[in-house]
Structure formats: C-alpha cells, structure tokens
Amino acid sequence: MKTRAECLEKYGSDYFIEKKIKEGELFKVGKGIYSEKKYVPEIAMFVYKYPNAVVTMKSAFYFHGLTDVIPDECDLATTRDATKIKDERVKQYFVPDDFFEEGIEAADYKGYDIRIYNKERMLIELVRYKSKLPFDYYKEIILNYRKLLPRLDMQKIQDYALMAPKSNKVLEILQMEVL
Incomplete structure (x- = not known):
C-alpha cells in the first residue's frame, strides 16, 4: 500500500x-x-492508514479465533491524546498511555502486517469491557478462553491485570469467571 x-x-x-x-x-x-492489489482487507487498510493504532476488542477477538462473529466495524486502540478517528467504519478506544503498549504483537493478516493485542491482553480487555458487551458474546469468548487457558502465559495475564485501570476489579472477575 x-x-x-x-x-x-x-x-x-x-x-x-x-x-x-x-x-x-x-x-x-x-x-x-x-x-497495487485490487483487494485489500479493510482491517489492513485501517492499520496502514493509522500506523500508531492497535487492533483491539471485537476485531481482535475475531482475528484470534475466539468468536465467529464478524465485527461490523474495525476496533482500534490509540493513546488518550491521539486525534479522533473520523471514519464511521472505525470504533476507537482511547487507552491510558502507560497501558497502551502492553501486549502489542505483529501479526500477518492475509499477507499484510498488522499490530494487534495478544490473546493475554485481550482477556484483560474482555474483562474491562464486560458491561459494554452483549452477554451471549461475552460468554462465548469466556468459554473459548477457558479452553485456551493451558496455552496462555499466566504471568502475562497477571502482569496486564495489575497494570490495567481498576486492576482490583479486573483481577476479581478473572478469578471468578476464567481461572
């Protein structure tokens, strides 16, 4: 591109x-x-257009195979001081600067490099946004995380949970619903 x-x-x-x-x-x-290619996945185009953003929430859950629900819009995380993205196809999440970089990984999406939060970080995001997600959607992803648990890095999950805003609440929900 x-x-x-x-x-x-x-x-x-x-x-x-x-x-x-x-x-x-x-x-x-x-x-x-x-x-130079006729078809470019929308998510790859957005990541290219907004290079400081990171794929998160529904887009990341779908990418990681934690749900089969195709997102209606591309969810991108940015720092709190980033410019508002004025595209109705993008849902922007403003993340505190000291927590923004945690869990970013490079991934390949249909031949395009994207920046996305890893599965461990996305578990923390799932818990943080629990009340804003449809109940069935949340439950589907939690059940899929329970199946993945042996393959996840528990130390990363704990570290991210401690760094997250409202970390006590995040740790409590993780303990009750996932671990």
Whole structure:
C-alpha cells in the first residue's frame, strides 16, 4: 500500500496516478490510500492508514479465533491524546498511555502486517469491557478462553491485570469467571 504522497513521488503527478488506476496497475482502496492489489482487507487498510493504532476488542477477538462473529466495524486502540478517528467504519478506544503498549504483537493478516493485542491482553480487555458487551458474546469468548487457558502465559495475564485501570476489579472477575 501507498499513500497519495508516496504515489506522487513514484508517478510524478495526479494525472499519472489516475492513468495507472485506469490501466488497472493501481487501485484506490481508501481515502488517500492506494494499492497495487485490487483487494485489500479493510482491517489492513485501517492499520496502514493509522500506523500508531492497535487492533483491539471485537476485531481482535475475531482475528484470534475466539468468536465467529464478524465485527461490523474495525476496533482500534490509540493513546488518550491521539486525534479522533473520523471514519464511521472505525470504533476507537482511547487507552491510558502507560497501558497502551502492553501486549502489542505483529501479526500477518492475509499477507499484510498488522499490530494487534495478544490473546493475554485481550482477556484483560474482555474483562474491562464486560458491561459494554452483549452477554451471549461475552460468554462465548469466556468459554473459548477457558479452553485456551493451558496455552496462555499466566504471568502475562497477571502482569496486564495489575497494570490495567481498576486492576482490583479486573483481577476479581478473572478469578471468578476464567481461572
């Protein structure tokens, strides 16, 4: 993928960019985002467009195979001081700066690199947002986490829980519902 600025640098002008589009050598995949591939997954385009954001919540649960519910929008986490994302296809979660970087991993999604929170961090996010999620959806993911428990890094889960806002409540819910 390339930004408009990168395309201008490579092709010289908007005229030549449009020419490449008409010839089928370049495709506009989003506002100001171009690709040499015709199909680019929406999540990959958003991660490229917002490089400081991290895939989280429903998008991450789906990516990690914890649910089969396809998200309606792309959930991205940013720091609290980040600019508001003005795209109705994106749901933005503002995360405290001291907790934002914890659990980020690079993953491959259909040939595209994305930044996403790991499964251990997503368990903490599930518990933190429990009251904002539909009950059936929450239960499905909790049951899938219980099946995964032997393969998860328990030390990471405990560390993330202690760093999370309202850590006492998070630890209490983890103890009662997951562990």
